Every structure is written in C-alpha cells, then in structure tokens.
Amino acid sequence: MSGRTWRGRLSALVLAVGMAASGCTAAGDRSPGPTSNSSPSTSAASAASASSAAQTVVDELVRAARAGDRTAFAAMISSRDPSFADRARLLYGNLSALPLDRLQLRLRGAPQPLTASRQQLLGVNAWRQQATVSWRLTGESAAAEQAVWLTFASDRGQVLLAGTLDEPAGTTEPEPIWWTGPVDAVQDGRLTVLVGSGQPGDRWLERTRDAVREVRRRLRTGVARTWTGAAVVEVPASRADFESVVGAAPGSYADVAAVTLAEGSTSSAVLRVVVNPDVTRTLTEVGVATVLTHELVHRATRSPDSPAPTWAVEGLADYVAFTAHPAAAVGSQKLLLERVRQHGAPRALPADDRFGADRADLDLTYAEAWSACRYVATTWSAAGLERLYTALDDGASLDTAARDELGVSASALTTGWRRWLQRQAP
Incomplete structure (x- = not known):
C-alpha cells in the first residue's frame, strides 16, 4: 500500500492469503516538563551558543562514524x-557498517529543557534538541530525511552527546531504521535490504529480487517504464520498530503488512518499502511474495x-501482485x-477516504479496487489498464482518462464494472 497519506498495505491482502521505539524512556521522562531558570534557553545568545557547540559535536560524531573511528566517536x-x-x-x-553515500545531521529549532529527573541525572544545563537526519544508501539517487531528538550535556566545560530518547511525549514522526536497533544491510546490484535483529537478510533479499522480477515483467509501459528495478526494503525487528520507522501511533498499524512511503518531505524524496515483521511472519511464502510484489508496484x-485516485493506485498494485500469485487472490475474490x-x-468505485488504516471494511475496499482494475484488464487488456493508470497518474480525471484510453465514459466504466461483478456472483 502506498504511504502518501500514511496508509499502509493492510491485511485485506494479509487475511486473504493466509509506540514505543526500542529503548524509549518512560513516559514521565519524555514529557516536556516546565521551563526552569536553569534551562540553556534563557536567552537567544546562550541558545545560539549551545546549538553551535552541539552542532560541532554532531559533526564530529558523523565524521568518526563514517571513518570507522570508534575512539573519536566515544570521545x-x-x-x-x-x-x-x-x-x-x-x-x-550501525552508522559505521551501513553502506552510506551520505550522512548528515543538522540541528534545528531552539534547545529545549529536559524533565526534572533527566536534569538531575545529566545536570541542570543539559538540554534536548531536534535534528534533521539526511542519509542515502549506496546506489540510491535520493536521500531519506527524518527528524530525531538529541540530548546534550556539559561535562567539565565540554558539550557532549548524552542521549537520543528524550523526544516529547506522543512523538510519531518517522525515524531511521538504524535508530530503532541493530541493523544489517545486504545488497545485490540495485537492491538493498536493511534488516533488524533476528531478520534473515539473505532471505529477504531473495524475496525482493523475485518481486522486482515480477513487477518488471508485468509493468512494461506507462508510468513504470522508467523504473530501473532499484529498490530498498526495510524489515525492522518488531512491529513497534516498524511503527517508529513509518511514524505511526502504537498499535495503529497492527494488521498492516507493509508500507511504501517517501522518507522525506519533498517530491524527490527516496521511496522505500517498510515491512511489518509481526504480520509477515504469519504468512505463507506466497503471502509474503504477494505483499512485496504489491509494494514494489508502488515503488515502480x-x-x-x-x-x-486511491482505488487505481491500490487496485493496480493488487492486480499485478495477484496476477503473479493467483492463489493469493482467493480470499479477496x-x-x-x-x-x-x-x-x-x-x-461506485471506492472513494479515497475508505482506504484509512482504521477502517473496519478495508479488506472489502481493497477487493473492490482490485476487481475494478481486473475488470479493465479483462475487458480491454493489461496494456489498457496501464494506459488508464498512466493517464490518471498524469492528472487526468477518470472521465477524461477512460474516454481517451478505453473509449468509454467514467459512468459507463463504473456501470460495466458493476454488471461484471453481478455476473460473477449469481
């Protein structure tokens, strides 16, 4: 499922075929707490000085990690x-071992005070500050960009990094997978898989390679024609880590198998597939293959x-995935x-607001979207479905796209789909 509005590929597919981030502090220690006179933000000048010193520390940490200089990092x-x-x-x-082409952290905003308990431990002049992380893996054409929180303390006059888990309570911004726990990377040409602790990297790479092959075999023209097959798949260690990576509230994506999302705020941000291991470990190999194929259609x-419209986005992804793995379509059908x-x-064709992750009938909504795309491919052709999707992706209305590519109005397309369904369900 596409992550453009923080949707995830839900168990419409999963059922048919079958937040605390790791190490977060206690809720009391994560609350902002009252601003005290001992806060480093008592003046603009002191805040700027603190930020400047902290940025120097961050720059040195990045340099040391990329150089593999453990001693300089520890200092x-x-x-x-x-x-x-x-x-x-x-x-x-993580940072010294990952195949990184780019790694940058830039502090933003003003220093913020810690809770009383954290200041008691770290000192009254300790503070937290948000930072933007920009990182790009070898072979990627764009960088991911996420926000993290860093904690700093003054030790004998020197500013040092003192924590990374003092984010404000209720924070649900996406985090890098390497922020959640130990991560390994496996690569094969244009493919990279990042796996959390306990996940079989080589097996996930093989699954990704197979899914890419299926997508490239079935999407040859239209909007996917420029895709080279490059992809990054992230498999966190747990559902909690998955929710941290996608920026979802704890428990809100419990049944979501995977999400394809832009890891950044710009239109050129890198797209990656993030897998929920708690769901995929309950699936058969066909089920996992179907999930990955669906998500890689979104990537392509x-x-x-x-x-x-979302019905076309999700319907096309399911059409390709179910065509590649017909047995997986039985439940949806x-x-x-x-x-x-x-x-x-x-x-009517399913409206965008029916695709929310919290919708009770989401599995039915996905089945409707898939069937609409299957109807187009069956009545016209798979190439006709690609042409229709490409026109919609170019911004055309459904009526314009249907008339130009299929020779029928949007109304006639919907009526034909409804009658086609009725004939299948006497």
Whole structure:
C-alpha cells in the first residue's frame, strides 16, 4: 500500500492469503516538563551558543562514524547516564557498517529543557534538541530525511552527546531504521535490504529480487517504464520498530503488512518499502511474495506522489501482485462476491477516504479496487489498464482518462464494472 497519506498495505491482502521505539524512556521522562531558570534557553545568545557547540559535536560524531573511528566517536559521548553507553555503541555500529553515500545531521529549532529527573541525572544545563537526519544508501539517487531528538550535556566545560530518547511525549514522526536497533544491510546490484535483529537478510533479499522480477515483467509501459528495478526494503525487528520507522501511533498499524512511503518531505524524496515483521511472519511464502510484489508496484510507479485516485493506485498494485500469485487472490475474490450476493454490486468505485488504516471494511475496499482494475484488464487488456493508470497518474480525471484510453465514459466504466461483478456472483 502506498504511504502518501500514511496508509499502509493492510491485511485485506494479509487475511486473504493466509509506540514505543526500542529503548524509549518512560513516559514521565519524555514529557516536556516546565521551563526552569536553569534551562540553556534563557536567552537567544546562550541558545545560539549551545546549538553551535552541539552542532560541532554532531559533526564530529558523523565524521568518526563514517571513518570507522570508534575512539573519536566515544570521545563525544557523555558518561553522565551510564545506560546511554550501550545505545551509543549501537548507533556507532550501525552508522559505521551501513553502506552510506551520505550522512548528515543538522540541528534545528531552539534547545529545549529536559524533565526534572533527566536534569538531575545529566545536570541542570543539559538540554534536548531536534535534528534533521539526511542519509542515502549506496546506489540510491535520493536521500531519506527524518527528524530525531538529541540530548546534550556539559561535562567539565565540554558539550557532549548524552542521549537520543528524550523526544516529547506522543512523538510519531518517522525515524531511521538504524535508530530503532541493530541493523544489517545486504545488497545485490540495485537492491538493498536493511534488516533488524533476528531478520534473515539473505532471505529477504531473495524475496525482493523475485518481486522486482515480477513487477518488471508485468509493468512494461506507462508510468513504470522508467523504473530501473532499484529498490530498498526495510524489515525492522518488531512491529513497534516498524511503527517508529513509518511514524505511526502504537498499535495503529497492527494488521498492516507493509508500507511504501517517501522518507522525506519533498517530491524527490527516496521511496522505500517498510515491512511489518509481526504480520509477515504469519504468512505463507506466497503471502509474503504477494505483499512485496504489491509494494514494489508502488515503488515502480512512485505512487506516493501520484494524483491518481486511491482505488487505481491500490487496485493496480493488487492486480499485478495477484496476477503473479493467483492463489493469493482467493480470499479477496470470495469476500467481494459474497458481498455482491448479499447486498448487490457497489454503487461506485471506492472513494479515497475508505482506504484509512482504521477502517473496519478495508479488506472489502481493497477487493473492490482490485476487481475494478481486473475488470479493465479483462475487458480491454493489461496494456489498457496501464494506459488508464498512466493517464490518471498524469492528472487526468477518470472521465477524461477512460474516454481517451478505453473509449468509454467514467459512468459507463463504473456501470460495466458493476454488471461484471453481478455476473460473477449469481
């Protein structure tokens, strides 16, 4: 499923075929707390001075990690919180080992005070500050961009990094996968898979390679024609880590198998597939293959950027995935036809607001979207479906796209789809 409005590929597919980030502090320690006179933000001058010193520390940490200089990295880490040592080693291990072409952290905003308990541990002049992380893997044409929170303390007059988990309560901004726990990278040409602890990297790479092959075999023209097959798939260690990476509230994506999202705020941001391991581990191999194929259609078409209606975005992805793996379509087909027998065919193509991750009938909505795309491919051709989608992706209205590419109006297309469903469900 596309992540353009923080939707995830839900268990419409999953059922048919079958937040706390790691290490977060307690809720009390994550609350902003009252501003005290001991805050480093008592004046604009002191805030600017603190930020400047902290940015120097961050720059040195990045330089040391990329150079593999553990000693220089450790020299920038405060010892005031003994528990932070393990967290610092984790970050060093990830950043020094990942195949990074780019890594940059830039502090933004003013220093913010910590809670009383954290200031008692780190010192009254300790503070937290948000930073923008920009990182690009080898072979990627664009960088990911996310926000993290860093904690700084003054130790014998020197500013040092003292924590990374003092974000404000309720924070749900996307985080880098390497921020959540130990991460390994496996690569094969244009493909990269990042896996959290316990995930089989080589197996996920093989699955990704197979899914890319299926997508490139079935989407040859239209909006996907320029895709080279390059892809990055992230498989966090747990559902909680998955929710942290996609920026979802704890529990809100419990049944979501995977999401394809733009990891950044610009139209050129890198697109990556993020897998929910708690869901995919319950699936058969066919189920996992179907999930990855669906998501890589989104990657191939850059669907998070698309103005096409969601039924076309998700329906095309399911059409390709179910065509590649027909056995996976049985559950969706059965669900939809039973609905048609009991209540008649849907009156209209599913509206965008029916694709929210919290919708109880989301599996049915996906089945309707898939069937609409299947109807177009069956009645006209798979190439006709690609042409229709490409026109919608170019910003055409459904009526214009249907008339230009299929020779029928939007109304006639919808009527034909409804009658086609009724014939299948006598």
